[in-house]
Amino acid sequence: xxxxxxxxxxxxxxxxxxxxxxxxxxxxxxxxxxxxxxxxxxxxxxxxxxxxxxxxxxxxxxxxxxxxxxxxxxxxxxxxxxxxxxxxxxxxxxxxxxxxxxxxxxxxxxxxxxxxxxxxxxxxxxxxxxxxxxxxxxxxxxxxxxxxxxxxxxxxxxxxxxxxxxxxxxxxxxxxxxxxxxxxxxxxxxxxxxxxxxxxxxxxxxxxxxxxxxxxxxxxxxxxxxxxxxxxxxxxxxxxxxxxxxxxxxxxxxxxxxxxxxxxxxxxxxxxxxxxxxxxxxxxxxxxxxxxxxxxxxxxxxxxxxxxxxxxxxxxxxxxxxxxxxxxxxxxxxxxxxxxxxxxxxxxxxxxxxxxxxxxxxxxxxxxxxxxxxxxxxxxxxxxxxxxxxxxxxxxxxxxxxxxxxxxxxxxxxxxxxxxxxxxxxxxxxxxxxxxxxxxxxxxxxxxxxxxxxxxx
Amino acid sequence: xxxxxxxxxxxxxxxxxxxxxxxxxxxxxxxxxxxxxxxxxxxxxxxxxxxxxxxxxxxxxxxxxxxxxxxxxxxxxxxxxxxxxxxxxxxxxxxxxxxxxxxxxxxxxxxxxxxxxxxxxxxxxxxxxxxxxxxxxxxxxxxxxxxxxxxxxxxxxxxxxxxxxxxxxxxxxxxxxxxxxxxxxxxxxxxxxxxxxxxxxxxxxxxxxxxxxxxxxxxxxxxxxxxxxxxxxxxxxxxxxxxxxxxxxxxxxxxxxxxxxxxxxxxxxxxxxxxxxxxxxxxxxxxxxxxxxxxxxxxxxxxxxxxxxxxxxxxxxxxxxxxxxxxxxxxxxxxxxxxxxxxxxxxxxxxxxxxxxxxxxxxxxxxxxxxxxxxxxxxxxxxxxxxxxxxxxxxxxxxxxxxxxxxxxxxxxxxxxxxxxxxxxxxxxxxxxxxxxxxxxxxxxxxxxxxxxxxxx
Numbered sequence: 001x002x003x004x005x006x007x008x009x010x011x012x013x014x015x016x017x018x019x020x021x022x023x024x025x026x027x028x029x030x031x032x033x034x035x036x037x038x039x040x041x042x043x044x045x046x047x048x049x050x051x052x053x054x055x056x057x058x059x060x061x062x063x064x065x066x067x068x069x070x071x072x073x074x075x076x077x078x079x080x081x082x083x084x085x086x087x088x089x090x091x092x093x094x095x096x097x098x099x100x101x102x103x104x105x106x107x108x109x110x111x112x113x114x115x116x117x118x119x120x121x122x123x124x125x126x127x128x129x130x131x132x133x134x135x136x137x138x139x140x141x142x143x144x145x146x147x148x149x150x151x152x153x154x155x156x157x158x159x160x161x162x163x164x165x166x167x168x169x170x171x172x173x174x175x176x177x178x179x180x181x182x183x184x185x186x187x188x189x190x191x192x193x194x195x196x197x198x199x200x201x202x203x204x205x206x207x208x209x210x211x212x213x214x215x216x217x218x219x220x221x222x223x224x225x226x227x228x229x230x231x232x233x234x235x236x237x238x239x240x241x242x243x244x245x246x247x248x249x250x251x252x253x254x255x256x257x258x259x260x261x262x263x264x265x266x267x268x269x270x271x272x273x274x275x276x277x278x279x280x281x282x283x284x285x286x287x288x289x290x291x292x293x294x295x296x297x298x299x300x301x302x303x304x305x306x307x308x309x310x311x312x313x314x315x316x317x318x319x320x321x322x323x324x325x326x327x328x329x330x331x332x333x334x335x336x337x338x339x340x341x342x343x344x345x346x347x348x349x350x351x352x353x354x355x356x357x358x359x360x361x362x363x364x365x366x367x368x369x370x371x372x373x374x375x376x377x378x379x380x381x382x383x384x385x386x387x388x389x390x391x392x393x394x395x396x397x398x399x400x401x402x403x404x405x406x407x408x409x410x411x412x413x414x415x416x417x418x419x420x421x422x423x424x425x426x427x428x429x430x431x432x433x434x435x436x437x438x439x440x441x442x443x444x445x446x447x448x449x450x451x452x453x454x455x456x457x
Numbered sequence: 458x459x460x461x462x463x464x465x466x467x468x469x470x471x472x473x474x475x476x477x478x479x480x481x482x483x484x485x486x487x488x489x490x491x492x493x494x495x496x497x498x499x500x501x502x503x504x505x506x507x508x509x510x511x512x513x514x515x516x517x518x519x520x521x522x523x524x525x526x527x528x529x530x531x532x533x534x535x536x537x538x539x540x541x542x543x544x545x546x547x548x549x550x551x552x553x554x555x556x557x558x559x560x561x562x563x564x565x566x567x568x569x570x571x572x573x574x575x576x577x578x579x580x581x582x583x584x585x586x587x588x589x590x591x592x593x594x595x596x597x598x599x600x601x602x603x604x605x606x607x608x609x610x611x612x613x614x615x616x617x618x619x620x621x622x623x624x625x626x627x628x629x630x631x632x633x634x635x636x637x638x639x640x641x642x643x644x645x646x647x648x649x650x651x652x653x654x655x656x657x658x659x660x661x662x663x664x665x666x667x668x669x670x671x672x673x674x675x676x677x678x679x680x681x682x683x684x685x686x687x688x689x690x691x692x693x694x695x696x697x698x699x700x701x702x703x704x705x706x707x708x709x710x711x712x713x714x715x716x717x718x719x720x721x722x723x724x725x726x727x728x729x730x731x732x733x734x735x736x737x738x739x740x741x742x743x744x745x746x747x748x749x750x751x752x753x754x755x756x757x758x759x760x761x762x763x764x765x766x767x768x769x770x771x772x773x774x775x776x777x778x779x780x781x782x783x784x785x786x787x788x789x790x791x792x793x794x795x796x797x798x799x800x801x802x803x804x805x806x807x808x809x810x811x812x813x814x815x816x817x818x819x820x821x822x823x824x825x826x827x828x829x830x831x832x833x834x835x836x837x838x839x840x841x842x843x844x845x846x847x848x849x850x851x852x853x854x855x856x857x858x859x860x861x862x863x864x865x866x867x868x869x870x871x872x873x874x875x876x877x878x879x880x881x882x883x884x885x886x887x888x889x890x891x892x893x894x895x896x897x898x899x900x901x902x903x904x905x906x907x908x909x910x911x912x913x914x
Binding site for chain 1: 464465466468470471535537538539549567568569571608611612630631634635637638639640833836837839840841842877879880882883885886889
């Protein structure tokens with residue numbers, strides 16, 4: 001089949017947008033390990049989880065056999081406000097790199113939250129509303145998830161309470177202000193509002209917070225407030241399910257032009273973007289219908305896949321959450337203060353962890369200054385200023401495209417451009433002013449965190 | 458003809474994108490008055506202008522008879538990186554307002570410069586490159602134009618020197634940092650780098666600058682530097698020409714669905730967005746082929762059309778630029794420091810001024826707090842956080858849609874959503890904290906500025 005002339009941007013028609021999310025786990029032979037109750041070390045039941053999460057989200061969380069979940073019409077209508085997102089052919093980047101590789105990126109940044117996080121935020125808000133809840137609580141680090149959830153809650157008239165990692169709260173007043181525009185309340189974490197926050201503040205008076213700690217606060221607030229549940233923007237199976245809309249659109253767009261990717265690349269923090277982007281492709285791979293190289297890109301300063309341990313661990317610092325089996329650095333691990341972007345979670349989605357352990361995907365880690373160099377290069381060549389997170393995927397893509405130049409292979413590379421960097425200019429400024437370094441944890445450090453992992457067979 | 462089902466977003470195919478810009482002046486019976494040489498008070502010749510502007514841009518500036526100018530291929534390729542921009546059907550806004558009106562907006566904010574300014578920036582950079590120049594100089598107020606020009610210059614490898622109004626430079630460090638990411642040098646204005654800057658600083662030591670003053674500095678720098686020319690992001694005929702791409706795409710998209718607008722609404726500072734959006738519609742109106750209500754929306758704090766004088770005036774505070782006949786508040790006029798958004802230029806495009814004087818379009822002014830209220834409302838309902846400038850058009854659109862609700866008329870309204878507000882969160886914060894007021898200049902103030910206008914027949 002010959003390729004049709006590919007436009008710079010492929011937009012699907014509304015009618016071509018996915019009507020169901022794809023649940024990758026249904027096609028996995030080795031299912032991801034279940035969440036465990038930290039008290040009993042038994043798998044969490046739906047009943048236990050429903051104190052924390054909305055009932056329908058619990059169903060999605062636990063179901064590893066149903067391949068497709070219909071996307072409710074209200075959510076599809078919301079999606080139409082900012083989706084389908086474009087699949088961009090990076091002609092300018094290819095030319096500049098002088099590579100025979102063909103590069104595409106799925107751009108999820110063209111919405112006010114500035115990233116793909118909105119895809120799951122609107123779904124989680126929808127089910128909360130449907131269940132008759134008053135509101136939801138969550139944590140946010142870089143601020144993208146909090147912004148997305150604020151928008152989603154505003155749409156459905158839900159109260160939204162965000163615990164924002166304190167250093168981000170202070171460094172990113174504008175992110176906070178966007179959330180406020182959407183009516184959310186934003187509290188710097190750790191705070192005096194929760195037991196776990198007070199405990200952490202007492203033990204570490206000067207702490208600027210961490211994602212794991214903000215999660216603990218948000219969960220405590222949800223379970224102790226009438227009519228509230230907790231929602232999370234990554235890591236969970238339900239989030240990967242909702243984010244499959246990214247991969248489904250990508251696949252439909254490529255299929256329209258008879259394009260078959262060789263390599264699929266995504267940045268990976270908790271795994272929400274990568275899991276969503278690769279979902280239908282990994283599905284084909286699992287079913288033996290096609291083969292792809294799939295590459296997770298993580299920061300060298302927070303290398304859960306490339307240097308972590310595959311074991312049960314707490315999802316949060318306060319150890320109030322269930323245990324998940326995942327590649328982890330240990331729930332106390334906090335990346336160097338010099339680390340500027342997101343992707344700072346200590347663990348990785350159980351689903352992706354299992355796929356990685358089964359050798360179905362690869363992982364690489366990249367250094368921070370290399371990431372910002374790639375980000376600036378991309379901004380100048382392709383005209384989009386990327387989020388630091390997304391720039392991890394850009395860096396790995398450029399590396400692969402340069403290899404193609406050297407070997408003369410015209411591979412097709414698809415990567416996820418998860419968001420824009422408009423609220424990350426402090427980090428760009430650091431980069432411009434040579435104030436950024438590449439601190440990488442030592443083996444000894446990682447060992448000391450790994451030694452504290454709970455012992456569970 | 459019946460309307461086809463209208464999607465939330467209408468995207469044109471690449472092949473449907475305009476291949477030529479439309480020069481509205483060609484269809485005007487009363488041509489806009491020519492620029493005058495301030496020394497001789499005679500119309501500026503091409504030769505005189507070519508010391509300041511690139512040669513081909515001078516041709517475009519002076520040509521009021523050629524209806525279409527081909528868009529060079531390099532520019533069309535750049536346009537493909539972020540255009541066509543979507544024409545959005547505001548279904549959610551219509552529903553929320555409970556209005557029978559049908560509302561569309563042309564959204565120009567989905568690019569890293571965050572506004573429509575990029576449409577002309579890339580054209581001006583292209584002609585500068587073609588002429589073999591080293592670089593260009595310009596001014597920027599809110600920062601959108603400077604960002605757009607930085608991106609355009611980076612694409613063509615041109616040096617870019619931006620004079621940024623000092624109060625913006627200090628309030629918007631992130632805008633500055635985006636320009637730096639694209640390799641531009643940014644100087645707060647007034648500066649010690651130019652004669653006019655030093656003069657203004659000597660006379661007003663504490664000044665935080667103005668757009669008119671930054672223009673003077675940029676022009677002086679261009680004419681005194683070998684291989685440099687000056688470029689401007691609004692007001693000029695050439696800019697309106699390039700911005701016609703907005704209106705041409707809008708018209709093509711509407712025509713595809715057999716939609717005929719009744720009212721077209723745009724915010725107006727110097728006139729670049731409004732002039733571009735309305736171009737093909739006004740053309741039809743001038744040729745007697747169709748009729749539309751066309752509404753310019755300006756800030757009550759800087760009301761050049763609604764309360765200004767139609768007269769020759771200087772384009773800049775330093776009086777180094779040619780004189781233009783326009784609706785003006787006087788070149789010394791500076792809006793209240795409390796005024797948060799852009800649209801702070803003292804005059805209005807000569808073309809739009811003539812059309813307004815001929816009764817071919819209307820103008821309204823809106824108060825700042827009403828604008829931000831409309832902005833927040835829109836952000837929550839349509840999911841896009843608008844630039845304060847764009848929110849002027851939103852406010853006027855909501856007013857018209859509410860009138861339709863009252864009369865039961867199902868008018869079709871199209872407005873220009875020129876950009877996003879991600880770099881305007883300080884202004885949003887002021888609004889949330891009730892730190893914003895609605896200062897409107899008094900008649901006496903405006904009279905005192907008008908009294909200083911040059912006396913030219």
